Amino acid sequence: MNNLSKVRTFSTFKWAFSNLAKNNLNPVKTATTRILNPGKSGVWCPGGFLGTTHINHRFYGKKACYELKNGQNKSNDLDEENNSVVEAQDVLIEYLHSTRSLQYSDAENISRNSPEFLEKLLKDVENEKDVKQSLRRLLCYHPINEFEPFFESMGLKPCEYASLLPRDMIYLVDDQRLLSNYHVLCEYGVSPDKVGRIYMGARDVFRYDHGRLLAVLEFFEAKGFSQPSVVKLVMSCPDILVIKDFMKVLEMLMNAGIVNSWFEENILEENTYSWSRILETLYLIKKFGLSNEDIRELLNKNPMVLMEDSGAKTISLVVFLIKFGASVDNKLSMFKQFPQIKIQTFLSNLKKSYDFLLAIEMDADDAANIIRTNPAVLGSCTLKTVRSLLNSLNCGKKRLCDTIKENPQELKNWVLGKKVKALPNAKNEMSQKKIRFLMDLGFVENSSEMTKALKLFRGNGGELQERFDCLVNAGLSRENVTEMVRLAPQVINQTKEVIEMKLDFFVNELGYNVSSLVTFPAFLAHSIQKIKLRFAMYNWLVGRGKVNGNLALSTIIASSDKIFLQGKVDLDPECLYAWNNFKKKFFPE
Numbered sequence: 001m002n003n004l005s006k007v008r009t010f011s012t013f014k015w016a017f018s019n020l021a022k023n024n025l026n027p028v029k030t031a032t033t034r035i036l037n038p039g040k041s042g043v044w045c046p047g048g049f050l051g052t053t054h055i056n057h058r059f060y061g062k063k064a065c066y067e068l069k070n071g072q073n074k075s076n077d078l079d080e081e082n083n084s085v086v087e088a089q090d091v092l093i094e095y096l097h098s099t100r101s102l103q104y105s106d107a108e109n110i111s112r113n114s115p116e117f118l119e120k121l122l123k124d125v126e127n128e129k130d131v132k133q134s135l136r137r138l139l140c141y142h143p144i145n146e147f148e149p150f151f152e153s154m155g156l157k158p159c160e161y162a163s164l165l166p167r168d169m170i171y172l173v174d175d176q177r178l179l180s181n182y183h184v185l186c187e188y189g190v191s192p193d194k195v196g197r198i199y200m201g202a203r204d205v206f207r208y209d210h211g212r213l214l215a216v217l218e219f220f221e222a223k224g225f226s227q228p229s230v231v232k233l234v235m236s237c238p239d240i241l242v243i244k245d246f247m248k249v250l251e252m253l254m255n256a257g258i259v260n261s262w263f264e265e266n267i268l269e270e271n272t273y274s275w276s277r278i279l280e281t282l283y284l285i286k287k288f289g290l291s292n293e294d295i296r297e298l299l300n301k302n303p304m305v306l307m308e309d310s311g312a313k314t315i316s317l318v319v320f321l322i323k324f325g326a327s328v329d330n331k332l333s334m335f336k337q338f339p340q341i342k343i344q345t346f347l348s349n350l351k352k353s354y355d356f357l358l359a360i361e362m363d364a365d366d367a368a369n370i371i372r373t374n375p376a377v378l379g380s381c382t383l384k385t386v387r388s389l390l391n392s393l394n395c396g397k398k399r400l401c402d403t404i405k406e407n408p409q410e411l412k413n414w415v416l417g418k419k420v421k422a423l424p425n426a427k428n429e430m431s432q433k434k435i436r437f438l439m440d441l442g443f444v445e446n447s448s449e450m451t452k453a454l455k456l457f458r459g460n461g462g463e464l465q466e467r468f469d470c471l472v473n474a475g476l477s478r479e480n481v482t483e484m485v486r487l488a489p490q491v492i493n494q495t496k497e498v499i500e501m502k503l504d505f506f507v508n509e510l511g512y513n514v515s516s517l518v519t520f521p522a523f524l525a526h527s528i529q530k531i532k533l534r535f536a537m538y539n540w541l542v543g544r545g546k547v548n549g550n551l552a553l554s555t556i557i558a559s560s561d562k563i564f565l566q567g568k569v570d571l572d573p574e575c576l577y578a579w580n581n582f583k584k585k586f587f588p589e
Helices: 002-022 027-036 062-099 104-112 115-123 131-141 147-153 158-164 176-188 192-201 203-207 212-222 227-236 245-255 260-266 275-287 292-301 304-323 328-336 343-359 364-373 375-380 386-393 397-406 408-413 429-440 448-456 461-473 478-487 489-493 496-509 521-525 528-543 553-557 561-565 573-586
Strands: 043-045 048-050
Touching (some): 115 147, 192 227, 275 304, 292 304, 304 328, 304 343, 328 528, 364 397, 461 489, 461 496, 478 489, 478 521, 496 528
8 A cells, every 4th residue: 555655656746747847847946936826735846845745736737837938938028128228227327427427426326217218218229139239329429418317317207307408408517507516415415316306496506606505504504403404404395495484484483492303303304395484474473472482382282383284274273263353362372272283173173163153053243252262172172063962961052052152161071072961950050150259259149230240251150260360379369359350350251371471471571560450450451462562652752751651550551542642643753653663563464
């Protein structure tokens, strides 16, 4: 039985190698081919078995042999084509270096990185037997436009560089400025096949005199950027080499404490940026009253404020809020609380929130007021659908409107993916807190004064208490703050952030003692622009001896423009000029 098994095995191998010999195939090569495309069967080669011990006899049949031969033909065609390309590259290197006197590194880079130009050359000699010799002869009698493979080697496509080809030159050595600045970029660290991006974005740099481009690159290093960072900057924003807006942005951000690593982390090479628009956005943000510290905190928290679409989305957001009548204080408060999400997402959430408020039949004016006073809340969340929310809260549209108007912060609890509890049947707990807060101020429950106060004081009890405590923490007694709030309820109708910002300006910028607010609490209700405008003009007048330096706060702030300037601007052209300049500064159109 064992002998019979050996005979069968020997017969099988004898048959297999007979077929291999008949078809002029190498057994090791055939086995290797099988290994690269394994099936259920293994194969044997000298040295042992590979794969399973079962042998598929069809592997050695005519079909397999035919497929292998056919593959060899295709491989031969591919090898021949590759050889032609290599020969064409060598001929072009030889031509550019030896005949046209280009640096060898340039000649090699151009030849190795211009496949479409080489393909065009090869078509001219496709029927020739000796490709190399034919190409040499072709280039000898038909000089090429060297700018074509040069631009292609820089990463440009024929459709991009066709209009860039010089009309009066075909030899690269005739344009020494182009070559010189190309070498500066490559030697500095820009990949040769990406120089085309710079050429398309800042063509003027390739006309720079010797030394100028390198001086510009080294200038960025002098500002603290590393060489790789400069390369990254130039690749993503080629126009920084010719346009000064980037330097203005850089100066403003560095003044705000933004370090170079911020640029390295947030500028992407594959993106393009408009630094003029980024500069415009930065100016816009500063006009809202953000300090350098605020700007640093905002941009470190959410760089997209400037970098998303070069600030265009931020400008769109501001325009949207202006349409709803948002004040500078509203926008300032929003930026101070800005979440870590894309600007486009934030703006989309705001728009959807407004649609939501209209869908629950809220009055348009009330809806606009919620949008302009709570943008940070509404922009941070994606609300549930009206139908879903009404079912979850077990209430009608009117109750929902009243709840939102009473406390817009509640909207944060009604976002997609969050479980919502039904509203209680009893009186709203927030209203109860508000009533308790007003009672602490001395209002009598259920009195006409209490009813009037409930309409005057905006926000829930918790928010009102937080704002009240903010004034107390600034150094005022509870009794003084209570009296201030009763005299000017609008003081604590502002957010805590806005109150803190005005207190800081009052004490640290204007130099007043916080106790001065007790006699004139309404100071805190005026916009920060108006305050800055009035004091800028007041200080100007005092500096020139036109008014005394001890005017009361109420006289400076509360009076109308006409009364404030009466007998000063109208009678003095210099005063009028100063007033108009200050207005342009603090109330830009």
